[in-house]
Each structure stands twice: as structure tokens, then as C-alpha cells.
Amino acid sequence: MKHISVLVPKGDVAVASIEGPYKMFSHVNEFLQREGKPPAFKIELVGFSRESLLDNGMYTLNTHRTLADSFKTDLIFIPAVHGDFKKVIKQNYEMTQWVANQYKQGAEIASLCVGAFLLASTGLLQGKKCATHWLFANDFRKMFPEVNLVAEKIITDECGIYSSGGAYSFLNLLLYLVEKYVGRDMAILCAKIFEIEVDRGSQSPFTIFNGQKDHDDESIKKAQSFIENNFQQKITVDQLASMLALSRRNLERRFKKATSNTTVEYIQRVKIEAAKISLESSRENVNEVMYKVGYTDSKAFRVTFKKITGLSPVQYRSRYSRLN
Structure with missing residues (x-):
């Protein structure tokens, strides 16, 4: 039986990312028992104390174990904790050290959404791939430049470390782990019961590009403003x-340092973001949208659009148009 520890950190914890893995793996045990099979998991909540207050006292959560207890676990879930990430990491230093020690003893680790910030603070992600919420990708890159952030991904799996x-979208990681430990049939059953779209690998269609202005390079800010005002x-x-x-050469170097994009990537992303808005809110056909955002080559437009969003322009409109 695999021992699962769902952590309860200090701070503004997303309760759903604690309840999610607890419910999912508890249901897997129930499904197995109905088939006359033994449970596959022992699931426990682990926190700083036996009672934790979440969401500024809105919820009280009773844990099964504390960090001070002596035990070994097999799989650790780090939930999303919102707020000032530097403060969150400092508040939970003891917990991240515990995670690092458990990993050294053979435990696997999975971070959910912005739980990736706590995972990265352990030092275990150096040189490894990691996913997190696209909205916080720039903050993550600045805090953890040594980590290979793959902001478009929903799931990463490397050296016993998982992220979502x-x-x-952490539900897709849970399904992935159910399949890994129990099998495809059980994962499909869970997907049907919880009504989760299976095998979804990209969060690109959900990404909103706002540009990265949280830097002090005024020349690059001028370049960004020019691009955004003249993308047509x-x-x-x-x-x-x-x-x-x-x-x-100097522009390219400074642009990449300030925005985490090359100049060409930034131009493309501004144009495609404008195209997405048109596809969502207008009845213009794809070629009209293409010309409106400054593309003249339909193939280049479609290739770039799909590279950035994971969908073709037609697929994107079908999914997100307000006029359908």
C-alpha cells in the first residue's frame, strides 16, 4: 500500500488542492474494494499541528499527522498557497525541508498549481522541468531561474517529481498518477466519475498574454509599448x-533578460493575443483577423497561432467565441 501525504501549509491555502487529491485517491480505494481488491493507498493530511485554520479562519482542518511525527511516506502533495510567495516560502521553511528529506528517503513529490513555488524552494527542481499557473510564470522565472519552467504544460514528470x-488542471495530474499506480482503466473510471477531460497536456489555450512590465529597463518598456500600440x-x-x-545584439539580450521572451516572440505573442480577442468577440473570418493583426502569410499565422495557443484559429473560435 502506498502512503500518500497531502500537506497543509501555512498561509492562504487553496482548500480544493487539499481536498482534491484526498478525495480522488480515497475514491480509488473505494472502487478497488468494490471489486474485491485491497486498497492501494493510505491517504493522510500532514501539517504543522493537528488543527489548521485555512482561508483566514473560514475553515478548520484536522490533520492526521504533524511534521514532528516520525514516519516515512511514498508520495507528497504540495497544494497551492497564494499571496506573497517569498513570505509563503519563509512561513513554510520547516515544511519544505521536511519534503526535501522525505525525497532523499525515496518519496515522490507532486506540486499542484502554485504549490510549485514551495516545491522549487526545496532546491530539488534545479535543472528539472516544472509547471505552474501561467499567470505566475514570470514571477516563478525570476525567483527560480535555475528551474526549467515549461509554462505551457499541465503535467511534468521527472525523477520522481511531478508538477501541474x-x-x-491539477485534476489531470491526479488522473495521471492514478493511471501510473493503478492502471488506465481506473484512471478512465475516475475521469468519468469526476467528469474530467482526460489526456489534456497543455494549458496554452487558457493563457492570457499581458506582457511582462515588472522590470526596470526603460528602453525595453518603450519597445514593448511600441509593439503593443503598433502590432497591426x-x-x-x-x-x-x-x-x-x-x-x-544589445536589444535582444536586454529584451530577453527583461521579459523572458525574445523580441520576435514578444511581437508574435502580442499579435496572437489580439487575434484571440477578435476570434472571441467578432464575426470576422480567420483571414480578416490575420490581416488585422499584421500577418499576410496565412500559413505563418496559423502555425504561430497553434504554437502559442495549442489550437488552430478555427478551433479557438469554436471553443471561446461569445457569438456561437
Whole structure:
């Protein structure tokens, strides 16, 4: 039987990301027992004390164990904790050290949504892939540059460390782990019971690109503003470099450092974000939208759109148009 520890950190914890794994794996045990099979998991909540207050005292949660108890676990879930991430990490230092020690003893670890910030603070993600909510991707990159953030992914699995994308996409990671430990049939059953879309690997369709302005490079901010105000035109890197009196190489280096995107990537993402808005809110056909955002090559537009969103323009409109 595999021992699962669902952590209860300090701070503004997303209760659903504690209840989610507890419910999912408890139901797996129930399904197995109905088939006359032994349970596969022992699921326990682990916190700093036996009683934890969540959501500023709105919920009281009783844990099965505390960090001070002596026990070994097999799989640890780190739920999402919101707020000032540096403060959250400091509040939960003892817990992250406990996680690191359990990993060294053979435990696997799974972070849910922005629980990735706590996972990364253990130091175990250095050089490894990790997913988190796309909304906090820039904050994560700044705090943990040594981690290979794959912001478009919903699930990562590397060296016994798992992570999931944003919000309720953690349910896909839970299904992935059910399949890994119990089998595909059980994962499909859980997907049907909980009504979860299976085998969803990308959170790109949900991403909203707002640009990354939380930096102090004023020249790059000017370049960003120019791109955002003139995306309908053809914009080149040389044009921007000349406008800012920078060499192309210097512009590229500073742009990447400030925004985590190359200049061309940023231009593409601004154009595609504008195209997404048009596809959601207008009846313009795909070619009209393409020309409106400054593309003249339909193949290049479709390839870039799918690369960024994970969907074709037609698929995107079908899913998100307010006029359907």
C-alpha cells in the first residue's frame, strides 16, 4: 500500500488542492474494494499541528499527522498557497525541508498549481522541468531561474517529481498518477466519475498574454509599448533597435533578460493575443483577423497561432467565441 501525504501549509491555502487529491485517491480505494481488491493507498493530511485554520479562519482542518511525527511516506502533495510567495516560502521553511528529506528517503513529490513555488524552494527542481499557473510564470522565472519552467504544460514528470499547471488542471495530474499506480482503466473510471477531460497536456489555450512590465529597463518598456500600440504593422528587430539607438545584439539580450521572451516572440505573442480577442468577440473570418493583426502569410499565422495557443484559429473560435 502506498502512503500518500497531502500537506497543509501555512498561509492562504487553496482548500480544493487539499481536498482534491484526498478525495480522488480515497475514491480509488473505494472502487478497488468494490471489486474485491485491497486498497492501494493510505491517504493522510500532514501539517504543522493537528488543527489548521485555512482561508483566514473560514475553515478548520484536522490533520492526521504533524511534521514532528516520525514516519516515512511514498508520495507528497504540495497544494497551492497564494499571496506573497517569498513570505509563503519563509512561513513554510520547516515544511519544505521536511519534503526535501522525505525525497532523499525515496518519496515522490507532486506540486499542484502554485504549490510549485514551495516545491522549487526545496532546491530539488534545479535543472528539472516544472509547471505552474501561467499567470505566475514570470514571477516563478525570476525567483527560480535555475528551474526549467515549461509554462505551457499541465503535467511534468521527472525523477520522481511531478508538477501541474494552474488552478483545477491539477485534476489531470491526479488522473495521471492514478493511471501510473493503478492502471488506465481506473484512471478512465475516475475521469468519468469526476467528469474530467482526460489526456489534456497543455494549458496554452487558457493563457492570457499581458506582457511582462515588472522590470526596470526603460528602453525595453518603450519597445514593448511600441509593439503593443503598433502590432497591426510589420515590426522588425532592426527597426526597434534603431528607434532605441541600440545595437540589435544589445536589444535582444536586454529584451530577453527583461521579459523572458525574445523580441520576435514578444511581437508574435502580442499579435496572437489580439487575434484571440477578435476570434472571441467578432464575426470576422480567420483571414480578416490575420490581416488585422499584421500577418499576410496565412500559413505563418496559423502555425504561430497553434504554437502559442495549442489550437488552430478555427478551433479557438469554436471553443471561446461569445457569438456561437
